[in-house]
Amino acid sequence: MISNHETCRRLVEFNGIPFHVIKVTKDNKAEAEAEQFRLLEEAGVDFIVLARYMQILSGEFVERYPDRVINIHHSFLPAFDGAKPYHRAFARGVKLIGATSHYVTEDLDEGPIIEQEVTRISHRDTVEDLVEKGRDLEKVVLSRAVRWHLDNRVLSYSNKTVVFD
Numbered sequence: 178m179i180s181n182h183e184t185c186r187r188l189v190e191f192n193g194i195p196f197h198v199i200k201v202t203k204d205n206k207a208e209a210e211a212e213q214f215r216l217l218e219e220a221g222v223d224f225i226v227l228a229r230y231m232q233i234l235s236g237e238f239v240e241r242y243p244d245r246v247i248n249i250h251h252s253f254l255p256a257f258d259g260a261k262p263y264h265r266a267f268a269r270g271v272k273l274i275g276a277t278s279h280y281v282t283e284d285l286d287e288g289p290i291i292e293q294e295v296t297r298i299s300h301r302d303t304v305e306d307l308v309e310k311g312r313d314l315e316k317v318v319l320s321r322a323v324r325w326h327l328d329n330r331v332l333s334y335s336n337k338t339v340v341f342d
Contacts, residue, residue: 278322
């Protein structure tokens with residue numbers, strides 16, 4: 178596992194999975210990606226899942242792994258792409274929040290959508306409530322998307338997907 182923060186090191190290592198932290202900044206992005214490529218190739222990785230990885234992948238990264246990088250975004254795309262979608266949804270007064278899993282492209286949160294889910298919220302919900310409800314959705318949506326990809330049920334074409342039953 179490659180991460181840009183230490184949060185889940187103990188859990189990952191407890192399960193016998195190698196854990197690597199590579200901090201990514203504007204100043205070291207090229208070097209950080211080179212190290213990521215090295216680790217991925219060394220481990221024979223051909224499929225990548227991004228979860229809480231709040232970095233934009235380079236065009237080179239996306240080209241090396243076409244339709245093999247899945248991201249989870251914490252909104253019902255195309256609404257509230259980018260950063261802080263729950264805060265923006267709260268400020269807008271929406272009645273539904275969601276999560277979207279998609280293949281990564283060079284354009285932020287614009288890749289072919291694999292799975293989405295929503296849940297209803299109300300005026301009583303705080304931003305923190307939205308985050309909590311959203312994180313539950315994110316887990317479900319990401320796990321479905323990964324399972325469908327691994328089962329070869331997803332066909333990506335023309336920035337859309339077909340998911341076969």
